[in-house]
Amino acid sequence: MSAQPLIRSHDVTRRFGAVEALGPLSLHGARGEFVSIVGPSGCGKSTMLEIVGGLQRPDSGSVFVAGVPLEGPRDETAIVFQDSATLPWRTVLDNVAFSLEARGVARDERRDIARRGLETVGLAAFAAHYPAQLSGGMRQRVALARALVTEPDLILADEPFGALDEQTRLLMSDELLAVVDRLGCGVLFITHSIQEAVLLSDRILVMSARPGRIVDEITVPLERPRTSEVLSSTAAAECVSRIWALIRREAQVAMQGAS
Amino acid sequence: MTAALPRYARPRPDRLLGLTPAVWTGVLAVLALAALEVLARTVVDPIDLVPPTTMVVRTAELLGTAGFVTGQVLPSLGLIAAAFALAGVAGVGLAYTMWRSPWWRLALQPYLNVYYAIPIFAVYPILVVLLGTGGVPIVLLSAAFGAVVVVTNSLLGFDSVPEPVRKLARSRNLGTRRYLTAILLPAALPDIASGLRLGLVYATIGVLATEFILSTRGLGHEIADAYHTFRTADMYAGILLICLLALALNIAVGAVLDRLDWRRR
Numbered sequence A: 001m002s003a004q005p006l007i008r009s010h011d012v013t014r015r016f017g018a019v020e021a022l023g024p025l026s027l028h029g030a031r032g033e034f035v036s037i038v039g040p041s042g043c044g045k046s047t048m049l050e051i052v053g054g055l056q057r058p059d060s061g062s063v064f065v066a067g068v069p070l071e072g073p074r075d076e077t078a079i080v081f082q083d084s085a086t087l088p089w090r091t092v093l094d095n096v097a098f099s100l101e102a103r104g105v106a107r108d109e110r111r112d113i114a115r116r117g118l119e120t121v122g123l124a125a126f127a128a129h130y131p132a133q134l135s136g137g138m139r140q141r142v143a144l145a146r147a148l149v150t151e152p153d154l155i156l157a158d159e160p161f162g163a164l165d166e167q168t169r170l171l172m173s174d175e176l177l178a179v180v181d182r183l184g185c186g187v188l189f190i191t192h193s194i195q196e197a198v199l200l201s202d203r204i205l206v207m208s209a210r211p212g213r214i215v216d217e218i219t220v221p222l223e224r225p226r227t228s229e230v231l232s233s234t235a236a237a238e239c240v241s242r243i244w245a246l247i248r249r250e251a252q253v254a255m256q257g258a259s
Numbered sequence B: 001m002t003a004a005l006p007r008y009a010r011p012r013p014d015r016l017l018g019l020t021p022a023v024w025t026g027v028l029a030v031l032a033l034a035a036l037e038v039l040a041r042t043v044v045d046p047i048d049l050v051p052p053t054t055m056v057v058r059t060a061e062l063l064g065t066a067g068f069v070t071g072q073v074l075p076s077l078g079l080i081a082a083a084f085a086l087a088g089v090a091g092v093g094l095a096y097t098m099w100r101s102p103w104w105r106l107a108l109q110p111y112l113n114v115y116y117a118i119p120i121f122a123v124y125p126i127l128v129v130l131l132g133t134g135g136v137p138i139v140l141l142s143a144a145f146g147a148v149v150v151v152t153n154s155l156l157g158f159d160s161v162p163e164p165v166r167k168l169a170r171s172r173n174l175g176t177r178r179y180l181t182a183i184l185l186p187a188a189l190p191d192i193a194s195g196l197r198l199g200l201v202y203a204t205i206g207v208l209a210t211e212f213i214l215s216t217r218g219l220g221h222e223i224a225d226a227y228h229t230f231r232t233a234d235m236y237a238g239i240l241l242i243c244l245l246a247l248a249l250n251i252a253v254g255a256v257l258d259r260l261d262w263r264r265r
Ligand SMILES: Nc1ncnc2c1ncn2[C@@H]1O[C@H](COP(=O)(O)OP(=O)(O)OP(=O)(O)O)[C@@H](O)[C@H]1O
Pocket: A016, A019, A021, A040, A041, A042, A043, A044, A045, A046, A047, A048, A082, A210
């Protein structure tokens, strides 16, 4: 991958009081590249994502996005948060339109775009519902649609499919792959599912237990464009078991550290 | 079918003696009025306790009297509306300044905590000295009485924006103004609405009570005057009228405020 660098972070650290949450951590990602992060619970994945999103400042280290030192949230970055942040007083349609509204897109136009976004995530029939009337997984899809409709150049996603069942998860993965291919954007994607990471990613970063550092990096040897069918190939299966062997160690360390 | 179910699994009856709870609400009111009627016509002197039927008749007569509605009822309602509006605007506005500035909030909070411990009606004579009798001191006092409950509820609402929603707003670089209209106010609206409901009650109490003490007209003054001149029937009719008006006002404004409350959708 010799594409233009989109994210470049160098020796980023973050602490909360006495708790060393993160780093030093360096990572990079290119335009059009799908990078996943896997690692044990509490290792600092969400923290790192928010730092790249400009929502938190690192205590030390540097972050460049699109060649510019990061000063705060960028309009061209879309974030899907771990707890899908829907606005309960708005309909599903106006929730998706929110990110366009923040950008000043006119009402009719943003609703048209939002409607298409809802079709992508299979929720067109729920446009007039309120978030409280949806399941947790459906709310996650609303949050994903809200991120996609802005046509970002960088998507930061924090376990966006965490509340979905296996089948919906695979279908949403296919949709995400298609959208990312069309937009040509970069993706930083946190997941607990190794299978999901293999299906979606060009590269997978394995994080250590807290304070999280990158302990391994795996390039996924699968052709693009992909759909969820690649998961039945031997290459994918081998990749999954290799990553699992790596993560097992870190997960054990994290469990012992927590008890 | 139900007989086959064990007792604890059977649905609880939603009727008593074949009547629904809503019907029982009405039955209770009728029973209370009937008891009052009997009491007034047998045990207690009907001069001291006027029977409800007489109250209703007298209320109707008063409402028919020339100048009563325009001279007494409407002025009181106007003062209540003005006091309520002032309490609402000032209350939400003050709460917003407190939400914006933490030091200002910390400085004011102790006053809010003890506010209702002080009998505010005691300062009415001061206002009369400064502003004279008439509508202005009544509105100011009643608005002051109602505003603080609006402030505390609005603050509750402003504080209720969930952390993920705040992060979302920040990631979209919403300016102060957009944040106010798109996030903060809608999120706080249900709590502001319940503050306004209480504010209306306080404003109503404030207006009628101050009219009672010192005003020269209005419903509160009518009742006080009837009381001082031993017109017992008029006094009871006025009390009944106030109760009915306050109830109607509360239901009407409550219905409007309910529509703002997205938690009820
Ligand atoms: N706002 C905060 N205040 C204090 N400590 C925090 C805060 N946010 C995160 N932490 C701490 O930082 C560490 C990393 O948190 P983070 O949320 O980044 O983990 P994570 O890898 O996303 O975990 P999970 O997979 O469970 O979501 C945790 O130990 C957490 O306790």
